[in-house]
Amino acid sequence: MSADLRIEGTCDARFTRVRDTFAENFTTFGETGAALALYLDGHPVVDIWAGHADAARTQPLAHDALVNVYSTTKGITAICAHRLVEQGGLDLDAPVARYWPEFAQAGKGTLPVRHLLSHRAGLAAVRRPLQPDDLYDWHTMSAALAEQEPWWEPGTRHGYHALTYGWLVGEVIRRITGKTVGTYFREEIAGPLGIDFHIGLSRAVEARVVDLIPPPPPSEEQMTLFTEILKDLDSMLAKAFINPPLAPDSVNTSQWRRAEIPAANGHTNARALARLYGVLANGGTLDGFHLLSQASIDRALEEQSDGPDAVLPLYTRFGLGFMRSTPQEPMGPNPRTFGHGGMGGSMAFADPEAKLGFGYTMNEMHMGLWLIDPRAVALIDAVYASLT
Numbered sequence: 001m002s003a004d005l006r007i008e009g010t011c012d013a014r015f016t017r018v019r020d021t022f023a024e025n026f027t028t029f030g031e032t033g034a035a036l037a038l039y040l041d042g043h044p045v046v047d048i049w050a051g052h053a054d055a056a057r058t059q060p061l062a063h064d065a066l067v068n069v070y071s072t073t074k075g076i077t078a079i080c081a082h083r084l085v086e087q088g089g090l091d092l093d094a095p096v097a098r099y100w101p102e103f104a105q106a107g108k109g110t111l112p113v114r115h116l117l118s119h120r121a122g123l124a125a126v127r128r129p130l131q132p133d134d135l136y137d138w139h140t141m142s143a144a145l146a147e148q149e150p151w152w153e154p155g156t157r158h159g160y161h162a163l164t165y166g167w168l169v170g171e172v173i174r175r176i177t178g179k180t181v182g183t184y185f186r187e188e189i190a191g192p193l194g195i196d197f198h199i200g201l202s203r204a205v206e207a208r209v210v211d212l213i214p215p216p217p218p219s220e221e222q223m224t225l226f227t228e229i230l231k232d233l234d235s236m237l238a239k240a241f242i243n244p245p246l247a248p249d250s251v252n253t254s255q256w257r258r259a260e261i262p263a264a265n266g267h268t269n270a271r272a273l274a275r276l277y278g279v280l281a282n283g284g285t286l287d288g289f290h291l292l293s294q295a296s297i298d299r300a301l302e303e304q305s306d307g308p309d310a311v312l313p314l315y316t317r318f319g320l321g322f323m324r325s326t327p328q329e330p331m332g333p334n335p336r337t338f339g340h341g342g343m344g345g346s347m348a349f350a351d352p353e354a355k356l357g358f359g360y361t362m363n364e365m366h367m368g369l370w371l372i373d374p375r376a377v378a379l380i381d382a383v384y385a386s387l388t
């Protein structure tokens with residue numbers, strides 16, 4: 001641990017080992033700026049942050065700094081869908097076309113909503129070439145997916161819908177509520193619960209966002225997601241991530257931050273993630289606000305997909321919108337843990353057995369062929385060692 005590293009925030013004495021591991025990550029993994037938070041039994045027990053907000057390491061990371069968390073956003077979109085299910089507005093087994101009639105094109109008239117949430121729809125990518133600005137146009141992307149023929153017979157395989165997940169699930173939410181995912185989440189969940197998580201930023205909120213720092217170039221022998229993509233730019237894997245084209249520095253622009261891309265451009269911090277997943281780990285109610293019933297939470301984590309992924313060169317396992325632990329990459333030792341990680345390193349999950357909510361965010365991206373960043377793995381291990 002660097003002698004001049006200053007860790008801010010609070011940490012219950014029971015989790016001193018977690019604080020120490022958090023500090024060690026700055027030396028072991030070259031962390032630039034990071035935050036970690038835990039909720040246990042509905043109460044915050046760890047809320048720490050350290051390091052710098054910039055690559056030059058001249059500005060300290062602020063307590064209320066926000067960072068793009070990429071696919072950790074998918075869990076928030078899933079929560080919105082499950083709230084609509086609980087309220088009777090959405091039927092997971094109904095055809096998507098019931099809510100979104102245009103979706104019935106290309107033989108998709110009977111495709112059920114649950115396939116969208118479990119990455120089984122066969123719509124992981126758009127085949128026809130798209131333009132860079134299409135990424136920020138909701139109607140262009142939803143129309144392209146409505147027209148798209150599935151890459152495989154829906155329900156027969158699962159493959160990670162890296163970007164399309166957000167428009168697919170999000171358009172169903174929009175058709176039912178008349179609100180975008182970002183607006184629905186802000187008004188129905190984030191506001192009442194005090195969750196500092198945003199999909200589509202206002203100018204005032206954008207001022208608190210710190211830039212993501214690109215990962216270091218991989219070594220010649222190192223395998224990463226993008227080395228796999230570059231092997232075949234016409235593959236489904238490549239189109240899933242770079243159609244529309246996305247320049248690496250786009251995520252640090254106002255255009256990206258103000259758009260709503262609810263599979264990938266949520267902005268938040270560890271404190272907000274731990275609070276939200278802490279609610280889900282404790283029966284779905286906190287401070288008098290009902291988020292989801294226990295029955296809804298149980299349904300959300302029911303296994304839908306398990307095995308080799310049809311898109312990613314990885315083994316993946318999904319419930320209805322959430323990642324589940326795999327033998328290769330467990331989210332702790334308990335079998336009912338569920339959550340979502342994001343490209344570059346962010347991680348959030350709920351453990352109903354331990355009644356634990358976990359949130360980790362960082363501004364320096366790391367890349368590899370894994371679902372849970374090694375920095376988060378070290379922290380998760382330390383958390384459970386502290387609970388024993």
